[in-house]
Amino acid sequence: MLLSSFRSLGLVLAAALVTASATLAQEKPLRVAEIWEIPTLDPTQDGTLMKEKAMVTETMVAGNPDFTLAPGLATSWTRESDTVWVFKLRPGVTFHDGSPLTAEAVVVSLKAALERSGTVRSYIKIAELAARDSVTVVITTSEPFPALPAALVYASAAIVSPASPKMPDGTIERPIGTGPFKVAAWQPAAQSFTVERFEGYWGEKPSIPAVTFRGIPDPTTRALEMQKGSVDFTSEVPYGDLDTLAAKGFTVSRNVTARNYVLNFGSLKDTPFADVRVRKALSRAIDREEIAQYVLFGMGRAGISAFPDTMAFADKSITVPKSDLAAAKKLLAEAGYVAGSGGAMTKDGKPLAFTLFTYPQRPGLVPIAGAIQSQLRKLGVAVEIKVTTFSAIAKEMKPGDARLAALASAMYPHPDFYLRQTYHSKGATNTWGYANPKVDEALATAATTRDEGERSAAYNLVQRIAAEEEPCLTIAHYGVNVVMKPGVTNYAFNPIAHDYMLDPRMKLAP
The missing domain is CATH 3.10.105.10 (Dipeptide-binding Protein; Domain 3)
Incomplete structure (x- = not known):
């Protein structure tokens, strides 16, 4: 009887260990070989990295795969005159630090982007910004500009919290955004950073708990790192390597x-x-x-x-x-x-x-x-x-x-x-x-x-x-090509991406 009890206990413990191991395996981060160097996490300087790849920040207006517009942090917009536009914010959105998304925060964020990025100034043509109330942003352009809603899709115009930590020169060191992931670690010397799932995200919660990015600018090196098993996802490998990678079981797409x-x-x-x-x-x-x-x-x-x-x-x-x-x-x-x-x-x-x-x-x-x-x-x-x-x-x-x-x-x-x-x-x-x-x-x-x-x-x-x-x-x-290790699923290439665009619905098998 005693021996039978020990056997039962052993089976329970073994099952618990298997379950725990599976849970830990499921919690592995997605490892991405980024195609550019990573000198900064400041969205005004590299908005594509922070918005499309790391999914830390979001813009007022979003873009669909067919290049039409969709609601982003703003659910609607109207043109009151040739140069005046009114945007209504999505309710219930919070930044990664728990503070609410308000019109005042949007105004501060866009003003900072305009000050820090000549490209943002050139693309968006904003002359004045104002918060009409807590959920209404009024934008006045410097000239008639019907492309304004589309221009607000531009990644470096993404919205960050005014509380985002900054360096003495004003560079945003760690952006506090509203996206499905938040910055967890940043190693400038190693050209690497990690983002983790934001449990308070207003939209669909990510399936993957974290994503680690490492800057590997050389295409051949990215292909080799995939084959070594040190990364799970990359883009822009040498075209001559694609058939070889596919033959080895990697998922390869041409887009x-x-x-x-x-x-x-x-x-x-x-x-x-x-x-x-x-x-x-x-x-x-x-x-x-x-x-x-x-x-x-x-x-x-x-x-x-x-x-x-x-x-x-x-x-x-x-x-x-x-x-x-x-x-x-x-x-x-x-x-x-x-x-x-x-x-x-x-x-x-x-x-x-x-x-x-x-x-x-x-x-x-x-x-x-x-x-x-x-x-x-x-x-x-x-x-x-x-x-x-x-x-x-x-x-x-x-x-x-x-x-x-x-x-x-x-x-x-x-x-x-x-x-x-x-x-x-x-x-x-x-x-x-x-x-x-x-x-x-x-x-x-x-x-x-x-x-x-x-x-x-x-x-x-x-x-x-x-x-x-x-x-x-x-x-x-x-x-553009995308290469993934077996087990990375729920990824669909988005043609609006500037390189590649990750999706919070992606999954990584144990």
């Missing part, structure tokens, strides 16, 4: 996102690139279909316009021209270039040649640069490739150089974002100096009219002019 591979010139003034015929000659010599199919392994689509035709606001009348070397040579001849020694195209004794800068974090960039170098060699244009960091390019690049980058075409879901900053004469990223009065006029019309048909026509006109004059060369529309 189209709102980003373009773009070749932009150092300057369109006092350089060969000032001549539209030279730009178009380079464009016609580039075989976009070959790049999309063979260089990108099908990870992307050939493109020439600002948006792929899968996006609602794309002008679908624009088609991608086929590569035509003869037409490219004819354009250069019209621009005064002749074939010199070894077939090099020259004008006034100077060869048409340039340095093409790019960076390695996005795995398609360096291979595309190599393909462009090879294709332009057939035209008689020498291209030297220099791979460095994104920030270093701005310091090293000269007016006669060029850069190949992966540029987001919808940091907020509205055509105004990319078209204005890229093609307006005073656009935020138009550092090459493109100016066309018809483009500026069309963008002004789009910003002031209340007629949706007229606005759409204006944006389409800008797209057609840009595709014809090519102040910068769109090479392809971006494809």
Whole structure:
């Protein structure tokens, strides 16, 4: 009898240990290899990391996968005049420190973002902020700006508590947001931080208890870390590794996102690139279909316009021209270039040649640069490739150089974002100096009219002019890969993501 009791007790203890082990296994954090370095957690400086990936912060307005708008921390918004908007806050929302989300807190947060981020100021065009009452925020824009609700989707305009710990210079050290996860640990030297589930979240509670992020900028290293088992989720591994990873049991997905591979010139003034015929000659010599199919392994689509035709606001009348070397040579001849020694195209004794800068974090960039170098060699244009960091390019690049980058075409879901900053004469990223009065006029019309048909026509006109004059060369529309270890489930790629967007519904098996 006594022996039987001990056996029963042993079975109970064994079952308890199994249950405890399973519970501990379930409580494992999701380990993410982030594609960029992690120098800061300040949402005004890296809002994408804090909002889309770490899920710490949220914005007033959210974006759907089809690039339409959805309620975020604001449940509704109305336009009282050309420049005055009223936003009603979602009730029952609290920050991670337990304090309530109020209109006053939103005003303080947005003012700080405007002060600390020139990009936020440029994108959102806020002139005044006021709290009409505890749940009503009034925003006055500096000019008529119908894209305001969409602009508030921009991740660096996410709302944080005024109580968020700050450094002496005002940098937010640990953001206190309203999202489903809150910051638990931050190791700047290790480029690593951890977020844990926020039990007081107003929406659906996360399934995973915590997520640990580690900055690993090198794509090959990210692939190796996945195979070593040190991370559970990553993005942007070398395209040539995808089939190998899939064969080893990893979940691999290839997705189209709102980003373009773009070749932009150092300057369109006092350089060969000032001549539209030279730009178009380079464009016609580039075989976009070959790049999309063979260089990108099908990870992307050939493109020439600002948006792929899968996006609602794309002008679908624009088609991608086929590569035509003869037409490219004819354009250069019209621009005064002749074939010199070894077939090099020259004008006034100077060869048409340039340095093409790019960076390695996005795995398609360096291979595309190599393909462009090879294709332009057939035209008689020498291209030297220099791979460095994104920030270093701005310091090293000269007016006669060029850069190949992966540029987001919808940091907020509205055509105004990319078209204005890229093609307006005073656009935020138009550092090459493109100016066309018809483009500026069309963008002004789009910003002031209340007629949706007229606005759409204006944006389409800008797209057609840009595709014809090519102040910068769109090479392809971006494809992004995601790799997960077996057992990571409930993940669906969101095309509105700037890299990848995690989901609180994701699960991690024991």
